[in-house]
Amino acid sequence: MSDPIAPLSSPSDFAIDVTGVTKRFGAKTVVNAIDLRVRRGEIYGFLGPNGSGKTTFIRMLCGLLTPDAGSGTCLGYDVRSQQADIKRHVGYMTQKFSYYEDLSIRENLDFIARLYDVPDRRAAIQQSLERLGLTNRSHQLAGQLSGGWKQRLALAACLIHSPQLLLLDEPTAGVDPKARREFWDEIHRLAAQGLTVLITTHYMDEAERCHRLAYLAYGKLLTHGTLADVLASARLTTWTVTGPGLLDLAQKLRGLPGIEQVVAFGTTLHVSGRDATALEASLNSVRDPRHEWKEIHAGLEDVFISLMDAAKDNFA
Amino acid sequence: MKRFTLHRLWAIVLKEFIQMKRDRVTFGMMVGIPLMQLMLFGFAINSDPKHLPTAIRAADQGPFARTLVAALRTSGYFTLTHEAATEAEARRLLQLGEVQFVINIPADFSRRLLRGERPTLLIEADATDPSATGPALNAVRAIADHVLDRDLTGPLARLRAKSGPIDLQLHAHYNPENITQYNVVPGLMGVVLTMTMVIITALAITRERERGTMENLLSTPVRPFEVMLGKILPYIVVGYIQVTLILVASHFVFHVPMIGSLLLLYAVSFLFIAANLAMGITFSTLAKNQLQAVQMAFFFFLPSILLSGFMFPFRGMPEWAQWVGSILPNTHYLRIVRGILLKGNGLAEITPHLWPLLAFLVVAMALGVKRYRQTLD
Numbered sequence: 001m002s003d004p005i006a007p008l009s010s011p012s013d014f015a016i017d018v019t020g021v022t023k024r025f026g027a028k029t030v031v032n033a034i035d036l037r038v039r040r041g042e043i044y045g046f047l048g049p050n051g052s053g054k055t056t057f058i059r060m061l062c063g064l065l066t067p068d069a070g071s072g073t074c075l076g077y078d079v080r081s082q083q084a085d086i087k088r089h090v091g092y093m094t095q096k097f098s099y100y101e102d103l104s105i106r107e108n109l110d111f112i113a114r115l116y117d118v119p120d121r122r123a124a125i126q127q128s129l130e131r132l133g134l135t136n137r138s139h140q141l142a143g144q145l146s147g148g149w150k151q152r153l154a155l156a157a158c159l160i161h162s163p164q165l166l167l168l169d170e171p172t173a174g175v176d177p178k179a180r181r182e183f184w185d186e187i188h189r190l191a192a193q194g195l196t197v198l199i200t201t202h203y204m205d206e207a208e209r210c211h212r213l214a215y216l217a218y219g220k221l222l223t224h225g226t227l228a229d230v231l232a233s234a235r236l237t238t239w240t241v242t243g244p245g246l247l248d249l250a251q252k253l254r255g256l257p258g259i260e261q262v263v264a265f266g267t268t269l270h271v272s273g274r275d276a277t278a279l280e281a282s283l284n285s286v287r288d289p290r291h292e293w294k295e296i297h298a299g300l301e302d303v304f305i306s307l308m309d310a311a312k313d314n315f316a
Numbered sequence: 317m318k319r320f321t322l323h324r325l326w327a328i329v330l331k332e333f334i335q336m337k338r339d340r341v342t343f344g345m346m347v348g349i350p351l352m353q354l355m356l357f358g359f360a361i362n363s364d365p366k367h368l369p370t371a372i373r374a375a376d377q378g379p380f381a382r383t384l385v386a387a388l389r390t391s392g393y394f395t396l397t398h399e400a401a402t403e404a405e406a407r408r409l410l411q412l413g414e415v416q417f418v419i420n421i422p423a424d425f426s427r428r429l430l431r432g433e434r435p436t437l438l439i440e441a442d443a444t445d446p447s448a449t450g451p452a453l454n455a456v457r458a459i460a461d462h463v464l465d466r467d468l469t470g471p472l473a474r475l476r477a478k479s480g481p482i483d484l485q486l487h488a489h490y491n492p493e494n495i496t497q498y499n500v501v502p503g504l505m506g507v508v509l510t511m512t513m514v515i516i517t518a519l520a521i522t523r524e525r526e527r528g529t530m531e532n533l534l535s536t537p538v539r540p541f542e543v544m545l546g547k548i549l550p551y552i553v554v555g556y557i558q559v560t561l562i563l564v565a566s567h568f569v570f571h572v573p574m575i576g577s578l579l580l581l582y583a584v585s586f587l588f589i590a591a592n593l594a595m596g597i598t599f600s601t602l603a604k605n606q607l608q609a610v611q612m613a614f615f616f617f618l619p620s621i622l623l624s625g626f627m628f629p630f631r632g633m634p635e636w637a638q639w640v641g642s643i644l645p646n647t648h649y650l651r652i653v654r655g656i657l658l659k660g661n662g663l664a665e666i667t668p669h670l671w672p673l674l675a676f677l678v679v680a681m682a683l684g685v686k687r688y689r690q691t692l693d
Contacts, residue, residue, distance in 0.1 A: 098532035115536040
């Protein structure tokens with residue numbers, strides 16, 4: 001129906017280039033005027049609390065939902081009018097395992113390959129089985145696989161038609177650390193070959209493996225950029241404290257001026273706030289010689305929680 | 317902990333009620349299905365069907381003939397809808413199922429009656445469904461003996477012979493021995509197909525949605541029409557296997573006559589199977605879960621059995637029920653199957669029943685495709 005190769009008229013640097021994308025369900029605005037640009041070959045991390053609109057935004061990118069407002073392109077195709085073209089060049093991995101549990105791995109791959117009309121289907125399936133290490137299990141029913149293997153199958157299935165953009169919605173939820181690491185190694189290999197990847201996650205270590213990040217809350221894009229950009233943008237000061245009676249100390253600290261987060265990490269407390277002077281003043285008021293204080297760089301998680309609290313004040 | 321406690325039991329009971337309340341469709345069906353059964357069994361069904369369409373071929377229009385016809389009419393069983401000029405025309409009306417009975421009054425009826433020669437009154441019946449014709453034919457026997465009593469007075473009173481003044485002949489066409497199986501077994505074909513085809517496909521898309529595979533399917537380039545058709549085609553094969561099984565059993569176990577062309581029957585079965593599958597697909601786009609889908613299928617199945625003429629004579633039902641019945645594919649398919657097997661109908665005779673099937677298929681399919689598009693947005 002249309003040219004399988006992305007039209008040259010589009011700014012080819014960006015796999016995703018959208019502005020003002022909005023989606024409402026009834027009276028609720030789930031995605032609120034999001035602007036996003038993702039370069040080709042980039043791994044873009046999409047973070048945010050549950051219900052922040054990540055899945056809805058991804059569904060609009062891959063043509064499953066039509067935005068209520070906003071415009072833009074995905075792989076050079078208009079997100080509003082060329083959804084059929086987008087679908088042919090995007091691989092979408094849903095949050096919940098969405099292949100057929102009563103089909104074997106090979107049958108699932110074969111089904112998907114046929115839907116995309118993959119040329120030289122048998123070879124494509126064999127190749128994808130080998131690359132993801134599924135060859136020995138190819139006759140096993142998908143329903144009998146463990147979480148990690150299901151995730152591999154899902155990845156293999158959404159790569160079978162050699163997409164240019166991969167949209168992964170919490171692909172590593174419930175997957176063990178080793179399988180997660182292997183998964184990310186694979187994602188980096190794919191990106192090195194020129195594939196663009198947009199991935200949502202709740203894991204901070206995964207966020208740090210992305211080239212760029214965006215943080216979403218209440219349907220709004222709160223921050224985006226490289227890891228360093230995001231950390232710097234929050235202007236968050238964090239201190240750690242070790243010593244006895246941390247539980248009492250935490251109680252005392254909460255509610256003092258300038259103190260926004262008091263989080264226990266094993267035998268240390270992390271105390272953060274955006275106003276460095278107010279924070280230090282409050283810390284001085286509870287000084288105890290038995291405690292050891294140290295200023296550290298704010299972690300991604302501290303930054304995100306701080307962003308979300310700030311956003312709650314603004315929107316909710 | 318091993319003892320039975322009321323409060324744990326109560327916890328389960330409460331939870332069940334809450335879940336029942338959340339599933340509005342299921343709750344609606346629990347109320348709707350009994351109401352529907354009440355309506356159908358209470359009002360629509362009548363095992364003593366009256367006002368059956370009747371053709372009259374009266375070669376004699378004399379006063380005796382007129383009295384006879386008037387008496388048949390007032391019995392309530394016969395409604396004169398056609399006048400047939402020739403025997404061929406009368407036979408054709410029966411073939412098409414336009415009329416249930418043909419009353420033949422011979423030209424010499426009055427003359428032979430007056431001579432005391434017991435003239436013949438021939439009533440031909442479409443007896444494919446013995447339960448539809450039985451009560452009417454019983455009524456005729458009573459009428460024929462005494463209808464002329466008032467006319468045969470004075471010197472004619474002698475004609476009221478003991479054995480009756482008229483020689484009543486009843487011809488039960490298509491099923492002369494009034495064997496119920498001949499009617500029921502071919503009818504079962506439509507019922508079995510309706511039940512299995514609608515339920516199987518009603519689950520088809522609901523299952524995809526319940527298991528989460530739908531989102532994946534929608535994200536691929538596959539078109540709604542391709543999904544619909546792809547889900548229908550395999551079950552058409554299943555439908556044909558069922559048709560074959562029933563035909564084989566009809567022939568070897570029940571010895572049902574097969575007068576018409578089996579090839580024609582197989583060909584037109586396609587429409588019927590497809591119509592039911594499309595209906596099932598439409599249900600599956602409406603239902604939120606598999607339970608709802610099964611209930612909707614059942615909701616459709618009930619009138620398909622009761623109002624189609626399968627269990628009870630179609631013409632015995634009140635007009636509204638006949639109207640509902642004529643929308644249902646099974647009603648038309650039953651007539652086609654009985655027509656082909658028992659009456660030897662050809663394409664020309666069954667064509668009037670093909671259009672309703674086609675219309676049903678198109679509407680159900682269009683509804684299904686339209687609903688399918690809306691699944692995510």
